[in-house]
Amino acid sequence: MAVRWEAPGTRAAASRVEGRSPVILPMPRRGAWAHASGMESRSAAGAESRFSVRRIRTLLTVIVAVAATAVLTAAPARAETGFHEVPAFGSNPGNLRMFAYVPEQAQSGAPVVVLFHGCGGSAKDLDIDTGWRKYADTYGFTLVLPEQKDENVGSGGIVPHRCFSAWNPADRTHDGEGEARSVVQMVDHMKARYSADADRVYAAGYSGGGAATNVMLAAHPEVFEAGAVFFGMAYGCADTETDYFRTGSLAPCPGRYNLVSPTEWGDRIRSAHPGYTGARPRVQIWHGGSDLLINKKSLEKQRDGWTDVFGVPQTPTSSSSPASGVTKQVYGSGQVETYLIDAMGHEAPVDPGTGIDRCGTVGRGHDSLCGPYYASRFFGLGG
Structure with a gap:
């Protein structure tokens, strides 16, 4: 039976058995999750935050470059007067x-x-x-x-x-x-x-x-x-x-x-x-x-x-x-x-x-x- 997990903390973690109804798995107890995964959660959150910042910066750089190229392509140099x-x-x-x-x-x-x-x-x-x-x-x-x-x-x-x-x-x-x-x-x-x-x-x-x-x-x-x-x-x-x-x-x-x-x-x-x-x-x-x-x-x-x-x-x-x-x-x-x-x-x-x-x-x-x-x-x- 194949199981697909949802991210922890969502309303339910589910998996679907091919050809069958999904199996609903119980969420871990809040205390147990915090006790077992507190440090990992904070580390993952920090890494994700840093990744998000880098991704946003990269995305902004790409947007600016594309916009500049579009302007140069769409607006030729002004004819001389x-x-x-x-x-x-x-x-x-x-x-x-x-x-x-x-x-x-x-x-x-x-x-x-x-x-x-x-x-x-x-x-x-x-x-x-x-x-x-x-x-x-x-x-x-x-x-x-x-x-x-x-x-x-x-x-x-x-x-x-x-x-x-x-x-x-x-x-x-x-x-x-x-x-x-x-x-x-x-x-x-x-x-x-x-x-x-x-x-x-x-x-x-x-x-x-x-x-x-x-x-x-x-x-x-x-x-x-x-x-x-x-x-x-x-x-x-x-x-x-x-x-x-x-x-x-x-x-x-x-x-x-x-x-x-x-x-x-x-x-x-x-x-x-x-x-x-x-x-x-x-x-x-x-x-x-x-x-x-x-x-x-x-x-x-x-x-x-x-x-x-x-x-x-x-x-x-x-x-x-x-x-x-x-x-x-x-x-x-x-x-x-x-x-x-x-x-x-x-x-x-x-x-x-x-x-x-x-x-x-x-x-x-x-x-x-x-x-x-x-x-x-x-x-x-x-x-």
Whole structure:
């Protein structure tokens, strides 16, 4: 007969005989138990107490370790804010540097504006001097600032100029594995890291950065919703570095200003992404009437190409003057806008001050009109 004992001191000590009723065994007399087992009981109790303390400590250690691991796994490092460099963002076939400005109050799903510096420039302070950072803070969008590297040596002496390559097919076409692809990877990084809104990605640039803006809008229309080109160059106006770096009355498209029709300029844009039939990004074009580096006719050729792509006339549907000496024209239903500032040379349109429509750094541009304010509104970011 098998017997199973319960611990001493319980209501009954029982055993169950296999196939039979349990056998109830009498409890030892209190005195006898105490007399026979008093010392052993105290020793066992002490040992059990020490064991319980050790077990609790071990259990607490395990709980803390598991909790810490869970926190580290569930909460990745906080994404950076402010102005900072992003050292790794993809394969970077164009070998560019990536900088970003992320406002402290930027929310998940924030828009992105890709901002290109001009030849000889850099990402540093570009967003402050031109006024873009003010509107990033005000409207809650983020900025991506690509920067050219000195080591990207070209046969035409690109290093001293630090221009983006707007003439090389590998850098300016949809299927090219060059600078344009690197910029798309920067945008993809913002989508992954900050949950940026893929439907609200924009581009803006100055001079050579304006040419880069036209490249991105033409080569990757599926990525960009709209763009703003400040005293830049038409897409495809230069096919070699030699042509690109010419200066003078016909720069940077020697011999082409009077020889190429709107359809031909449109064909150049379409050639950046052959066969593309999707939506095209809207374009805002700025130029100075007194620009001696890139002739103001560049505005006309950009307008001709983009209006042809949209299938709208080269005659404006409306014309206005938002400030003295400034002419704004709208084409089609707003797919293309142009701003011609008579007294402005090869410089950024700014209007330093504290009002919502004023921006830029004194001495860092032409004091006339705040370009980023009007560009932000054109993008739909200003409410």
